[in-house]
Amino acid sequence: xxxxxxxxxxxxxxxxxxxxxxxxxxxxxxxxxxxxxxxxFVAAFGEQAARVSWIASIGIAVQQxxxxxxxxxxxxxGPRPVVMTGGILAALGMLLASFATSLTHLYxxxxxxxxxxWALTFAPTLACLSCYFSRxxxxxxxxxxxxxxxxxxxxAPLFQWLLSHYAWRGSLLLVSALSLHLVACGALLRPPxxxxxxxxxxPRAQLTSLLHHGPFLRYTVALTLINTGYFxxxxxxxxxxxxxNWDPLPxxxxxxxxxxxxxxxxxxxxxxxxAVPGPVTRLLMLWTTLTGVSLALFPVARAxxxxxxxxxxxxxxxxxxxxxxFSILPELVGTKRIYCGLGLLQMIESIGGLLGPxxxxxxxxxxxxxxxxxxxxxxFxxxxxxILLTLPHFFACFSTTTSRPQDLVTEALDIKVPLxxxxxxxx
Numbered sequence: 124x125x126x127x128x129x130x131x132x133x134x135x136x137x138x139x140x141x142x143x144x145x146x147x148x149x150x151x152x153x154x155x156x157x158x159x160x161x162x163x164f165v166a167a168f169g170e171q172a173a174r175v176s177w178i179a180s181i182g183i184a185v186q187q188x189x190x191x192x193x194x195x196x197x198x199x200x201g202p203r204p205v206v207m208t209g210g211i212l213a214a215l216g217m218l219l220a221s222f223a224t225s226l227t228h229l230y231x232x233x234x235x236x237x238x239x240x241w242a243l244t245f246a247p248t249l250a251c252l253s254c255y256f257s258r259x260x261x262x263x264x265x266x267x268x269x270x271x272x273x274x275x276x277x278x279a280p281l282f283q284w285l286l287s288h289y290a291w292r293g294s295l296l297l298v299s300a301l302s303l304h305l306v307a308c309g310a311l312l313r314p315p316x317x318x319x320x321x322x323x324x325x326p327r328a329q330l331t332s333l334l335h336h337g338p339f340l341r342y343t344v345a346l347t348l349i350n351t352g353y354f355x356x357x358x359x360x361x362x363x364x365x366x367x368n369w370d371p372l373p374x375x376x377x378x379x380x381x382x383x384x385x386x387x388x389x390x391x392x393x394x395x396x397x398a399v400p401g402p403v404t405r406l407l408m409l410w411t412t413l414t415g416v417s418l419a420l421f422p423v424a425r426a427x428x429x430x431x432x433x434x435x436x437x438x439x440x441x442x443x444x445x446x447x448x449f450s451i452l453p454e455l456v457g458t459k460r461i462y463c464g465l466g467l468l469q470m471i472e473s474i475g476g477l478l479g480p481x482x483x484x485x486x487x488x489x490x491x492x493x494x495x496x497x498x499x500x501x502x503f504x505x506x507x508x509x510i511l512l513t514l515p516h517f518f519a520c521f522s523t524t525t526s527r528p529q530d531l532v533t534e535a536l537d538i539k540v541p542l543x544x545x546x547x548x549x550x
Contacts, residue, residue, distance in 0.1 A: 135313055136255025136263065142311040143248045143267035146206070149305050150186070150213070150241045152274025153298060154179060155357035155382075159282040159375055162362055163291045168226055172362070175226065176484035179358055180477055181234025182241070187350075187473030189242030194250065194466030202247035202312045209243025210305025212236055217299035221292045237302070244305055246469050250462045251312050253453045260453065261403065265393020265446035272386030272442055275357070279378040283371060329463040338515050339455050339464065343471045346448060348507035349411055351475035352418060352500030355483050356381070356437060360421075363493040367425065377434050384438030392443035396450060403451050404514050410444035411508040419501030422494035479503070 157179050164175045196205045216237030223229045249267070256263040285294035333339050357378065364374035392410065396403045417437040424430045449465075456464035483496035511517070 131315060132256050132259050134255070134315075136252065136315070138311055139248075139252050139255055139313070140263050140267045142308045143252050144270040146244055146248050146270070146305060146308040147268050148270035148274035149302055149308070150245055151271045152278050153302070154183060155271065155275045155354070156278035156282050156378065158358045158361045158378065159279055159286065159371075160291060160294070161358060162365065162371070163286060164226070164229070167291065170226055171484070172359075172487050173481055173484035176358065176480040178226070178229045178233055179354070180480040181230055182238040183354065183476035183480075184473040185235055185238025186241035186245065187469040187476050189239055190246040190469030190473075191463075191466035193243040193246045194462040196243070197247035197250065198462050202251045202314060203309055205247050206244045206309030206312060207306045208309075209240040210303060210307075210309055211240065212243065213240030213305055214299045214303040216240060217295050217302055221295040221299070240302070240305070242469075244309065246465045247462070248308070248312065249449055250465050251314050253449075253461045253465075254315050259397060261396030261446060261450040262393040264450045265389045265396070268446050268449075269386050269389045271445070272382050272384075272389055272438075275382030275385060276379045277382075279375045279382065280372070283375040329460050330467065333456060333460065333464055333467055336456070339468075341510055341513050342451070342455060343468050345507040345510035346468065347472040347475045348503050348510070349444070349448075349475070350472045351479040351482075352415070352503035353441065353479075354476065355479060355496060355500040356418065356421070358480050359483055359487070359493055359496060360434075362487075363421070363497075364430070366492060377430065380431060381434040381438030381441075384435045385442030388439035388442030389446055391439075393446045393450075396447050402514070402516050403447055403454070404511055404517050407444055407447040407451060408508050408511040408517075410440045410447065411504055411511065413440040414444060415501040415504030415508060417501075418504065419498050421497040422492075475503070 161172075161175060161179075164170070164178065165172060168175070193205055193209065213236075216232045216235075216239075219236065220229055220232035223232060249264070252263060252267055253260060282294060282298075285297060289297070360378060360381075361371070361374045364377060365371065369377075388410075392406065396406060399406065414437060417433055417440060421430075421433055421437075424433050452464055452468060453461050479500070483493070483500060486495040486499065487493050489495075
């Protein structure tokens with residue numbers, strides 16, 4: 124097969140989008156709906172909120188910190204076997220969690236084992252998708268990530284219903300069966316045949332280049348701050364509403380309302396990312412700022428109408444920023460470095476995923492409510508939004524031409540750094 128010099132912008136790429144859709148649903152849809160289990164774990168083990176928060180926190184951190192492993196393995200063996208192996212690990216972790224007798228067992232099963240499976244699925248799938256698209260990359264990424272919104276809408280009430288009929292142990296068994304479908308998602312992956320660029324170098328050369336690339340490092344810091352507060356409502360909103368004397372099922376339904384809005388936000392943002400001229404970073408900064416503001420306002424709202432309005436606002440803006448956060452990365456580092464770049468980005472931003480939920484739970488234990496938790500989470504997103512202002516060409520004038528940031532940012536990667544002498548064949 125002749126090797127292309129540019130992504131095909133379609134073809135089998137749409138099948139990869141479908142695979143990524145279900146994969147994002149089975150990874151982040153489960154994570155975002157895990158707040159339903161939070162209250163059950165607190166009651167079952169009699170532990171403080173901060174300690175229970177470490178379950179999801181470890182899972183998020185391992186998924187992101189282990190992404191370079193998934194990226195490296197995908198570079199060597201291809202994404203298909205790596206993602207299929209990750210699906211098996213994710214299902215096995217949930218299966219073992221159903222037999223847990225302490226929080227430590229949940230840390231190891233859900234946090235470590237399932238988190239390792241998620242690490243092998245998300246980054247390779249999204250990197251494979253990025254290799255198929257250029258002009259439609261934001262839209263393709265948005266469509267793939269709508270799986271998160273749809274599954275959050277379905278999983279939150281579904282998990283609550285499962286808990287009421289099968290308790291938390293039986294519910295985790297069924298979540299394990301759902302996770303096993305990641306194996307089928309991995310079987311659909313087939314990277315495109317693109318001409319190799321000898322200037323890119325091997326993994327070590329790419330890593331050295333990225334570690335000397337200022338815009339990439341600043342972008343990584345920004346997403347780490349965003350990631351610190353991003354998941355807080357999906358972990359603690361149900362508990363916050365129960366503190367306001369809401370019943371568990373309506374509280375879980377509010378997560379579904381946010382999930383519907385999230386779905387709409389992803390599609391709209393993906394379309395705007397490809398349609399609006401100028402750097403996509405501007406749109407990302409807008410959505411991040413609005414998400415931070417909506418988070419900080421949650422403790423102020425008391426009336427059901429106000430809480431629903433905030434859930435809609437948070438869902439739309441948080442959903443809108445997700446596809447842009449990933450579609451900007453190929454524009455910064457290029458598609459030839461996407462596997463290494465995405466893995467490194469996920470590893471560093473795992474710091475935010477690790478610290479955010481426990482910090483939120485700790486503030487709840489200290490203050491007795493979730494006011495400080497949501498305000499601090501919003502402050503993290505606003506800080507990340509400020510760093511986005513420093514990225515290249517952010518303040519460039521809008522142009523009516525079809526030039527995109529990927530045409531402008533390639534010059535930033537031409538940084539002269541000492542690269543290790545390694546042959547491409549050897550890598």
